[in-house]
Amino acid sequence: MSNVVMLICSAALGALELAMENGIAVPNAAVVEVPCSGRVDEATALRALRQGARTVLVVGCLAGNCRFRTGNHEAHRNVDEAKSVLRQIGLSPDRVEMIEVASVQYVKLVDAMRTMEERAERLGPVKLLEGDA
Amino acid sequence: MIIAERKDLARLIGMLEGRRSILVAGCRSCVAVCQAGGEREVAALAEALRLHAAAGGLERSIETVTVERQCEKEWTREVAPMVEGKDAILSLACGVGVQVMQETFPDVQALPGLNTSNMGAPVEQGVYEERCGGCGDCVLHLTGGICPVARCSKSLLNGPCGGSQGGRCEIDPETPCAWDMIYRSLLRLGHAELLEVNIPPKDWTPSGHGGPRRIVRKRAVLEDEET
Numbered sequence: 533m534s535n536v537v538m539l540i541c542s543a544a545l546g547a548l549e550l551a552m553e554n555g556i557a558v559p560n561a562a563v564v565e566v567p568c569s570g571r572v573d574e575a576t577a578l579r580a581l582r583q584g585a586r587t588v589l590v591v592g593c594l595a596g597n598c599r600f601r602t603g604n605h606e607a608h609r610n611v612d613e614a615k616s617v618l619r620q621i622g623l624s625p626d627r628v629e630m631i632e633v634a635s636v637q638y639v640k641l642v643d644a645m646r647t648m649e650e651r652a653e654r655l656g657p658v659k660l661l662e663g664d665a
Numbered sequence: 666m667i668i669a670e671r672k673d674l675a676r677l678i679g680m681l682e683g684r685r686s687i688l689v690a691g692c693r694s695c696v697a698v699c700q701a702g703g704e705r706e707v708a709a710l711a712e713a714l715r716l717h718a719a720a721g722g723l724e725r726s727i728e729t730v731t732v733e734r735q736c737e738k739e740w741t742r743e744v745a746p747m748v749e750g751k752d753a754i755l756s757l758a759c760g761v762g763v764q765v766m767q768e769t770f771p772d773v774q775a776l777p778g779l780n781t782s783n784m785g786a787p788v789e790q791g792v793y794e795e796r797c798g799g800c801g802d803c804v805l806h807l808t809g810g811i812c813p814v815a816r817c818s819k820s821l822l823n824g825p826c827g828g829s830q831g832g833r834c835e836i837d838p839e840t841p842c843a844w845d846m847i848y849r850s851l852l853r854l855g856h857a858e859l860l861e862v863n864i865p866p867k868d869w870t871p872s873g874h875g876g877p878r879r880i881v882r883k884r885a886v887l888e889d890e891e892t
Contacts, residue, residue, distance in 0.1 A: 620675055
């Protein structure tokens, strides 16, 4: 399992492909394509952490642009719930994050991936009482 | 439907201390509708507990199941193979479901994962309001479909108190005055005359004040030879 797991919707995936086409050094991450970011519930994000990921990045479309209308809203709620769970069990909520990108916003996507990579480095493996706030 | 809320995760973790093999059991009925204990909530809670166990180096096995209705043994009996060998059942059903699970599996402790609150209805997604007081002597035919027991803060039966202001309750201004709603509903229904019907003091025995209630539908009870 990579340190960073990225769950990215089909529409936003174009941004990752554009980054690679433009020769940008894309941080190492396990990329999982989902039909819509709304598909990613809190259980999925938490499972990724339990199975070895240090951080999870959920990538959806910009507000108003979701092809399923409200999927990205659902994703935000789910990520907020995952963060709440992490706080309650003594882990850092910074391990899970969501961003919204258009398919052309490859710089924004890569920046977010780098941020999650830095957090993965800082927070280390998931472990209670050590490394997490 | 029955409205319930999940207990705090910290509280649940405390309840499960020392348990190594747990079955998280949801219900597809009321608690699924109010998003407290349905299949999705079961999956989310199980993952949270597994992550807590993994991160804390605890040896713990967590399985999940969602029962069609945890209040009926016809369905709870079906999960017997999954209960086998477990230290505890963490039930995400209402209080009824937890107790029926305990009755079905008397040798494995059933723990309540939810706080059962009231009988109500969704007013919009994610918002559930109490509607029925379970008094056992319904007067909705006299009150335009608005329950004075559940929706009046004082459960008044014959009109508003002196504190009703601008259609709002003096106990909580966020709460509409039930008798204001009753008045408007009866007017709309063309039955304003019902406002003059005096509802006598309630016998609260059927509401549970006389002990646990039991209703027998004789027509449905099976003879010995039918079971």
